[in-house]
């Protein structure tokens with residue numbers, strides 16, 4: 001069963017520009033169809049400005065879609081926003097901690113706003129303080145928290161009412177490796193309890209390791225969707241990364257030469273660095289090196305790898321996700 | 327039931343926030359108390375036209391209450407700006423709590439602070455010789471509660487529109503000063519030229535000040551009281567409606 005179904009969900013922003021420019025429209029989300037299955041960890045991967053946050057804000061009832069429909073746990077997003085809100089938890093990219101209150105007060109209030117009685121709220125607060133390792137500073141005003149501490153409180157706030165569906169917008173940005181690992185554990189634990197998790201991320205590894213299924217978004221469109229394994233398998237074979245000396249048209253020469261080889265399926269050059277998609281990388285690599293050497297082209301660096309999600313992104317958009325992020 | 331509960335939760339949350347920074351309560355009262363201490367004594371030797379031998383304090387104190395409403399409570403909208411920026415409002419809005427309850431909880435906190443400030447002012451004035459009719463004073467505080475809802479809702483609406491401190495401050499101060507001057511707070515408007523008096527008739531705060539003066543005097547039958555209650559009640563409904571519709575749409 002699908003807990004989220006969207007049908008041509010679209011969002012256009014009208015932005016008033018400076019003095020001479022008129023109104024500008026930005027199509028942040030271009031009519032996407034998404035299915036998220038009940039009980040899975042669904043990853044939403046994409047570079048800055050791809051439209052991830054906008055999609056999440058529509059699905060969590062914060063902004064109305066320009067066009068299209070969606071159902072969340074069977075409730076129509078537009079007609080029954082209240083029922084939708086009862087089902088979901090949402091941790092926004094910028095967070096939502098009340099910095100004038102303590103962590104404990106934040107959690108208590110959130111729990112009670114979600115309908116818990118006082119003692120139940122206290123119990124749940126204590127549970128979450130322990131689960132997210134917040135106990136040692138729970139009674140300090142949140143103004144005094146470090147970025148990572150505040151982020152963990154954000155996450156606790158999103159889970160207070162044990163939502164069936166939890167949206168996490170870049171939950172691990174700003175967390176140290178230890179906190180990130182702890183969060184991954186927490187997310188997996190929530191899944192084992194039956195919660196569906198929809199998270200966005202910039203981190204390829206995070207999407208790869210954590211998500212059961214994922215969608216890759218770029219410029220408001222879904223460019224790929226599937227399990228990490230399926231997606232990587234679409235890039236058959238292996239990836240050889242070559243660093244070449246590029247003086248005197250050597251790059252062009254190398255490109256032409258490599259293009260003629262039957263075992264090279266695809267080439268993606270970017271100043272001096274070539275990504276070759278080949279079959280049977282272990283056997284092909286020596287042949288490539290011999291070929292370039294024989295043509296008098298000097299190879300500075302070489303590496304052989306299995307395709308990553310970045311290769312999937314590169315294949316679909318012609319850009320590297322790593323570069324778009326850094 | 328849940329509606330009241332959620333209103334109360336947000337109310338208490340804002341009370342806790344205020345108690346952590348109680349200085350803000352003082353700041354809202356600072357100007358009116360200064361006027362009381364440093365300006366009111368000057369009025370003693372003035373003969374104000376149209377007020378007979380009423381003590382000058384009795385004429386002046388109602389004006390100062392309006393001044394707290396405009397210069398203190400008028401700036402209540404600032405309280406929501408940080409919450410909007412920090413994503414707190416968004417977090418609340420994703421819960422199933424009623425939006426009206428959320429907004430009302432915040433506004434009621436500001437109204438309670440305002441009524442406390444008014445009470446302090448009345449106490450200080452009493453120490454200086456101010457005397458008010460008790461029943462009239464109770465009815466006056468009822469009127470002030472409505473005024474509080476009206477002003478706070480208005481201020482939140484502007485906060486939700488402008489979203490940042492400097493433009494909110496600019497718009498509020500351009501609005502509050504003329505409202506204050508045209509309510510006959512400092513000197514009675516009977517001194518003003520006819521044109522100004524006509525304009526001032528459209529100022530709800532003029533009617534509030536007149537009703538307050540009648541109530542303090544114990545003049546319960548004075549028609550300004552019904553006018554003030556009526557005008558303020560209608561305007562309160564309008565500003566609340568405006569604020570809640572902006573709040574429903576609010577996205578940071």
Ligand SMILES: Nc1ncnc2c1ncn2[C@@H]1O[C@H](COP(=O)(O)OP(=O)(O)OP(=O)(O)O)[C@@H](O)[C@H]1O
Nearest residue numbers: 013015026028046047048049050051052053054055
């Ligand atoms: N309120 C808004 N008004 C106008 N344009 C907006 C608004 N919110 C987002 N946009 C635009 O919509 C596009 C998508 O933004 P969005 O925040 O959804 O991207 P994102 O994928 O979350 O990016 P990031 O990884 O940087 O968080 C961007 O071009 C952005 O400038």
Ligand SMILES: [Mg+2]
Nearest residue numbers: 052053054093
């Ligand atoms: Mg985002």
